[in-house]
Amino acid sequence: MKPQLRPVDLGVAKRTMLDTTKYGPNALGSLVRFGLLALVPLIALGAVLAHELNVDLQQRYLETARTSATLIAQVGIQPLLSAQQVEDGLSFTDVATINDKLQGAAVSKDVRRIKVWNKTGTVVYSDNPALIGRTFLPDDDLLAALSGHSSASITNGHDEENSGDNLAGPLIQVYVPLVFAGTSSAAGAFELYLPYAPVQAAIDRESNQLYLLLAAGLTVFYLSMFPVVVLADRLRRRLLNQAQDAAVANVAALERLNAVKNAYLTRISHQFRTALVGIQGFSELIRDSDQLDLDEVKAFAGDIYSNAEGLDRAFSEMIELDRAQADGQALGDGMIDSGRGTPDDRPRQPRTRVK
Numbered sequence: 001m002k003p004q005l006r007p008v009d010l011g012v013a014k015r016t017m018l019d020t021t022k023y024g025p026n027a028l029g030s031l032v033r034f035g036l037l038a039l040v041p042l043i044a045l046g047a048v049l050a051h052e053l054n055v056d057l058q059q060r061y062l063e064t065a066r067t068s069a070t071l072i073a074q075v076g077i078q079p080l081l082s083a084q085q086v087e088d089g090l091s092f093t094d095v096a097t098i099n100d101k102l103q104g105a106a107v108s109k110d111v112r113r114i115k116v117w118n119k120t121g122t123v124v125y126s127d128n129p130a131l132i133g134r135t136f137l138p139d140d141d142l143l144a145a146l147s148g149h150s151s152a153s154i155t156n157g158h159d160e161e162n163s164g165d166n167l168a169g170p171l172i173q174v175y176v177p178l179v180f181a182g183t184s185s186a187a188g189a190f191e192l193y194l195p196y197a198p199v200q201a202a203i204d205r206e207s208n209q210l211y212l213l214l215a216a217g218l219t220v221f222y223l224s225m226f227p228v229v230v231l232a233d234r235l236r237r238r239l240l241n242q243a244q245d246a247a248v249a250n251v252a253a254l255e256r257l258n259a260v261k262n263a264y265l266t267r268i269s270h271q272f273r274t275a276l277v278g279i280q281g282f283s284e285l286i287r288d289s290d291q292l293d294l295d296e297v298k299a300f301a302g303d304i305y306s307n308a309e310g311l312d313r314a315f316s317e318m319i320e321l322d323r324a325q326a327d328g329q330a331l332g333d334g335m336i337d338s339g340r341g342t343p344d345d346r347p348r349q350p351r352t353r354v355k
Helices: 010-022 027-080 083-088 092-104 140-146 197-288 294-327 333-337
Strands: 113-118 123-126 151-155 171-178 188-195
Touching: 027 092, 027 151, 027 171, 027 188, 027 197, 083 113, 113 140, 140 151, 140 171, 140 188, 188 197, 197 294
Parallel strands: none
Antiparallel strands: 113 123, 113 188, 151 171, 171 188
16 A cells, blocks of 8 residues: 655745735834824823822812811810700800800801701701701711711702702811710711812812823823833844744755655655566566576576565655654655665566576
8 A cells, every 4th residue: 555645735834934924014013003002091091090189189178178177166166165055055145155256266267157066966056047946857977977977078058958048069068076075975066168169279270280290200101111112023023034034944944855755756666666577577487488497486586576675665665754754854865865775685677588
């Protein structure tokens, strides 16, 4: 059975090599593509950082307002009240006295509204007399203040407790617990409303400065990435060229292998043909001769055997070639010459027939 030799398709190999190297982008195209791809996440990062900075500034100003309200409550309001007054309510005289002292201390300069609550949700004092004595369902911030926790938030001034009031938002709403001497829990809560517009203006000024610094920093970071991309692109192109050179070398090796294989198959075919001619000739001599003695028959048989050995060697070499090609081994002149042998090992031609 003749072994199946697998031919190497050099056209496919060359096309594959071209496909891997032909369509690579140049350095400028790589920079433009990187610039566009990197710009989108960088803008998104800048937007997120800007939002976080704005929220942080807002929280910082709210904390400042909470601290100011706590100071006003402890210094300006709480000394004018007692735990019993907060619990039972204030008389008209007490309210008038507190109003005079607060106006004299100029506490209400930047204050839009002041309220003092007791635990039942009743306003026992306010700089708006219409609110005194009214009871509302406590909201979460008021409940937290009555539990001993101060808070600051932004409101539009349209809460239920402000119904009938002339507050125009946005406003900063601050709750501070009122804890009197000799007690461990809050007897009531102090509520303060401050205008938010000055705070927003201050936040805008600081935000604009921070936005400029953020934009400058991100721009420097964005530009600093381009040299890295250039170096990476050079490395990529160098590796691509090395891969192309290796592919060219592999194609050349495959071409040499095909040439060696073709020469080898030509020689093997010649050996097959020569050996078969010798075997056929010697067989005809033995068949057609009537005057052969035993020594001549033995000589002819030896020649037939030598030609059969040549066929066996050629067949073995073809199997070895097929195995080497399947395993990816290189074929050289040594393999081609391995079957030549000595002159005595070559297929013998039939002698002149003796009649």
